[in-house]
Amino acid sequence: MPELPEVETVRTGLSRLIIDKNIISVDFDTPKSFPNTNADIERFLLNTHFIAIRRRGKVLMLDLSSGYSLMVHLKMTGQLVYRGEESFGAGHPNDSLIGVLPDKSTRVTILLDNGGTLFFNDQRKFGWMRLLPTAIIPDEPFMMKLGPEPLEESFNFSTFAAQLKRRQNTSIKAALLDQTVLAGVGNIYADETLFAAKIHPKSIVKFVPRTKLKLLHTAIKEILLFSIEKGGSTDRNYVNAEGKRGSYIDFAKVFRKENMPCPVCGHAIIKIRVAGRGTHVCVHCQKLYKETVK
DNA sequence: CACTTGACCTGTCCGC
DNA sequence: TGCGGACAGGTCAAGT
Numbered sequence: 001m002p003e004l005p006e007v008e009t010v011r012t013g014l015s016r017l018i019i020d021k022n023i024i025s026v027d028f029d030t031p032k033s034f035p036n037t038n039a040d041i042e043r044f045l046l047n048t049h050f051i052a053i054r055r056r057g058k059v060l061m062l063d064l065s066s067g068y069s070l071m072v073h074l075k076m077t078g079q080l081v082y083r084g085e086e087s088f089g090a091g092h093p094n095d096s097l098i099g100v101l102p103d104k105s106t107r108v109t110i111l112l113d114n115g116g117t118l119f120f121n122d123q124r125k126f127g128w129m130r131l132l133p134t135a136i137i138p139d140e141p142f143m144m145k146l147g148p149e150p151l152e153e154s155f156n157f158s159t160f161a162a163q164l165k166r167r168q169n170t171s172i173k174a175a176l177l178d179q180t181v182l183a184g185v186g187n188i189y190a191d192e193t194l195f196a197a198k199i200h201p202k203s204i205v206k207f208v209p210r211t212k213l214k215l216l217h218t219a220i221k222e223i224l225l226f227s228i229e230k231g232g233s234t235d236r237n238y239v240n241a242e243g244k245r246g247s248y249i250d251f252a253k254v255f256r257k258e259n260m261p262c263p264v265c266g267h268a269i270i271k272i273r274v275a276g277r278g279t280h281v282c283v284h285c286q287k288l289y290k291e292t293v294k
Numbered sequence: 295c296a297c298t299t300g301a302c303c304t305g306t307c308c309g310c
Numbered sequence: 311t312g313c314g315g316a317c318a319g320g321t322c323a324a325g326t
Contacts, residue, residue, distance in 0.1 A: 001319060058320075075320050077304080105304090124303045126320070142321090170297060179321080187319060236305090236318075276299070277319060 002074040003058060004150070004184030004224055006232035006246060010080050011055045013241025014062070014118075017082045022049045022113035023064075033107035033120070036131045044068035045131055057146050057183030061137060069134040072120065077105070077237040078127030085115030096243040097234065123237060146183040150220050155182070160217045164205055172208055172216075173201035174275035185220065188233050188248075188255050191280045193219040195254045200288035201274045201281055207289040226251070254280040 002010070023046055028034035036045075048066040055061070060080065062070040072080060083101055101119045102109055108120035108129055120129050137143060147163055148155045163182060167175040175181050176190040185193070194201050196219035199212050208216075232238060232246030235256065239245060249256070253263050258271035262282035272279050 003320090073320080076318075122303095123305070124318090126303065167296080174297085177320085278317080 001076045001186055001188070001235060002078060002232075002238055003186035003189055004055075005189070005227035005230075005248065006238050006240075007055050007058050007060060007074065007184070008228050009232045009240045009246060010074075011053050011060060014050075014053045014060075014080065014082065017084075017116070017241055018050045018062075018112065018118060019053070020049055020051075021116065022047065023110055024113050025111040026108065027111075028108040029106075032125065032128070033122070034129055034131075040068075040131055045070075056143060056149070057179055058186070059143070061134070063134050067134055068131050069137060070129055070131055071137060071140075072129045073127055075122070075124070075126035075128075077123040079105075079119070079121040079237065079239050079243075080241060081119045081121065081239060081243045082241050083117050083119065083243075097237075097239045097245055098243050101243075145180050147179060147181045148183065150182050150184055150224055155221075157214055157217045160220075161210075161213060164213070168204075168206040170205060171201060171274055172199055172203045172205050173277070173279060175205050176220075177275060177277070182220070184224070187277050187279075188235065188252070189220070189223060189227070190277075191255045192252055193223050195280075195282065195286060196223060198286050200283065200286040201279050202272075203287070203289040207291055209289070212287075212289075254282060256280065 026041060026045060044066040048064040050062055051065050052063040054063065058073065060072040081101065105121040105123040106119050107122050110118040148159055164175055167178060167181060173190050173194060176185050193216060197212055197216035199208060199216060227233060227248040230246055230248040230251065231240060233248040234245035235249060254269050257269045257280060260269055262269055262285055265282065265284045267282055267284040269280055269282050272281060
């Protein structure tokens, strides 16, 4: 599912593909997918061009020359896929997960002046795309609440520890998934980083030793960066801006590895439920901290 | 305020 | 073969 590395991969792809391209037309299925008025669309979207593609947490911002931006959240099954004139409708036989576009999951279709098309697909309709003034994006309630960017230099260990102070009595996994603690980690990278730090996901935050939290902080940075190198994780639906898969999942140690041997100790990885999510853990390697350690 | 649970959706898989 | 139900998991609203 699109988490920070997947959204970042889409961002770099779109930066390469649609910057400076002019928007000729936009078409969408329902207002839920694109809740803007026709007047706003005509004034601030049509006949403007993309000047920058930015990311904050799992949110994408496609900045336009009109002073407005398309803000996009892919949620679980969202895709932002560009098809150039040459590849239009053709798909990619080798590494594309998707075929001819538009398909039944297509919510928004944006036609560009170079003959290319930007598709916003979303099978489960949880995602959204909307047009709003670039300047007010930071004031949006969702953006206001977001925690620090884990890959920024300023996200050092003391920042991480300070953020966790607000979630002392919950599980460490619930804390990692909380976007106000840090922005961009979802189910895959929560499981993978906790495995790397040898912390059981059900561990209560206040009982996790500082040394383990330091390992976790380092693992977050390293694993997110590594996944970006691999183009993110394609578990089911995720594809990049060209409709292609990411390969991080091939390197995952525990995610979707239930009943398989732990790569460190060989014990079987089990799947449990933590914070309402499917959670993968090696109970032999990952220690459960539920009370003060002596 | 801190924390947990259910709702939002649709496609897929599993058991009968 | 079809059908019901569980499951997938990001975020928010409503619950304790």
